[in-house]
Amino acid sequence: MRSKNGAGGRVSFIQAARRQQIIAAAIATVTTVGYGQASLARIADHAEISKSVISYHFANKDDLLEQVVAQVNDDWAAFMRPFLDAEQTATGRLAAYIRSRLAYMRDNHDRLVAVAEIIVNHRGPDGTPVFAERDAAPVAELVTILRDGRAGGEFRDFDPVVLAMTITQGIDGALTYWSEHPGADLTAYGEELVTLFGLATESRGGRR
Template sequence: MSKKIGPDGLPRRSFIEQARRAQIIEAATQVVAEAGYAHASLARIAEQADISKSVITYHFSGKDEILRLMVTRFFEQGWEYMRVRIDKEGTARGRVRAWIGSQMEFFGEHRAEFLAMSEIVTNHRAPDGSHAFADGMAEEVDGLAEILARGQREGELREFDARGVANIILRCADGVLGSWAVDGGVDLPGQTAALLDFIDHAIKKE
């Protein structure tokens, strides 16, 4: 019996296939989070998942597909968590606070996945040597810049380069997360509150 075809034109995966792929991704996440990007070999991932390496190569074309899927899924889950909270806010300042606050909250609740994602985003390269996730990072800056620019148009925020400030805000958040990644004892909620207060004072119109 042939497999059913999904809306993307590709064969639908069975429940067992989906479960196996999820198991492999979870194992890869743990390996990257604990051992680092450079040591995340298929052999280690197979050992973590308690399966043979051939099982991994049956379900995935290689490590590149696994790593990209790990990051993509984590970003999608994080954005859905953030979007609901951002959409509830009626002001630009509220949306900026919801963006950064909910992002930090989501990462804080998924430390292993965050550590793995950070390792991959920092180190993974496309075949041409460029950063594999540069486009996604640029989209993030554009999205936050759009909120800031709208706040300026509506007279809520002071004048500044919206895209430049959006990038600065996101890189500040990266700095807080980087400290927390190195030392899990860092008070992430406390640091987030301080960062949100700093951002609010920096963008609001006096």
């Protein structure tokens, strides 16, 4: 972000607000017209500003769209953190992870549709996907939960990476399902996943 500090931080505050306005406009534009048609001109029109204002805050379209993904991922993680921290067991943390991730999804449909569109289509100069390692932090957190549960005897013996990826695919699939079935209850969807993966991680001693 190209910012200049003013007295009392006023300028940086205004610029931060403008930056958020541009990110919101980019999300709305990508959601409406898709990645390929989301030009800086269209984003500027949606925000009711000039392209030069966007260029002041972001180096180019790639920089803007990469910041959209980073912002949404940061917000998603921040939303989930209190729910995860409130749990004392791996079983509770796993359930909280699934429920809170889907709760954010339920309340931020357009943001996640835009992020999914960017992740699938955004490529670097050599043609490789920029977000090939997407969701690395959430998956790593999930792997930690699963490893802790296995080490503590709450969970059975399994490959935590394989199961973490399976859980992630189950959660990601909710957005596709929801897009195809707008009336779907994501809370109920999440409860099914909690039950399913509760059984999948269950220790050999029986249900917890």
